[in-house]
Amino acid sequence: MAPIWIVALVALALVVLVFRLSSSIPRNHAVSVRARYARPSTEVWAVIMDVQALPTWRTGLKSVQRRADVLGKPAWIEHTRRGSLPLEVIEWEAPRKMVVRIADDAEKLPFGGTWTWHLREVPSGCELTLTENGFVKNALFRVLAHYVFGYTRTLETYMRDLGTRFGETVTPKVV
Numbered sequence: 001m002a003p004i005w006i007v008a009l010v011a012l013a014l015v016v017l018v019f020r021l022s023s024s025i026p027r028n029h030a031v032s033v034r035a036r037y038a039r040p041s042t043e044v045w046a047v048i049m050d051v052q053a054l055p056t057w058r059t060g061l062k063s064v065q066r067r068a069d070v071l072g073k074p075a076w077i078e079h080t081r082r083g084s085l086p087l088e089v090i091e092w093e094a095p096r097k098m099v100v101r102i103a104d105d106a107e108k109l110p111f112g113g114t115w116t117w118h119l120r121e122v123p124s125g126c127e128l129t130l131t132e133n134g135f136v137k138n139a140l141f142r143v144l145a146h147y148v149f150g151y152t153r154t155l156e157t158y159m160r161d162l163g164t165r166f167g168e169t170v171t172p173k174v175v
Contacts, residue, residue, distance in 0.1 A: 023139075025146045027136065027137070028113075028134070029135070029151050030134075031131070032129055032155075032175045033131075033155040033175065034172065034173050035128055035159040035171070036124065036128075036170070037125050037126055037162070037163060037168060038125040038166070040125065041095050041119040041120065044128060046095075048117060048162070049098075051074060057162070059161050060080050060081065061079075063078075064076050064077070070103075073088065075087065085109075086103040087100050087101070088100065089101075096118065100115050100116075101114045111134060111135060111145075117129075118131070128162070132152075152172075152174050160172065
């Protein structure tokens, strides 16, 4: 009987630890990653905006389902092995800036926020800064995101995938 009590106490201690840690981690976060591409910003913008082609170069993206435009701006659903993510463009200044929001109006997802793309010309091509302004509702997910996965992993993967799409090796930098 003693081993069951030990397991229960360890499980309880882990739950308490997660909630103590999560109380010190803000619900909201903002992170940015930057990379350079040996292409003009118009070419990079065209690839980013070709929503139907995203699954051909983005790691983990199985398919994209185009939705009706929202206020004249593109909207779509990304399907991954983890589920579906409804997205919509809320700001668009081609070919320099785009803001995409997770369009979870029913608030079923344990996270949300926006991604902002900023493109600028540099002598050797263009520089892309990708910023995530997000939030994580669930305490356990917040602890995992902060201490295990990190907030920039998806951004960095996106930047490397985009580089691979152009035949380039890109090393994103957290800024």
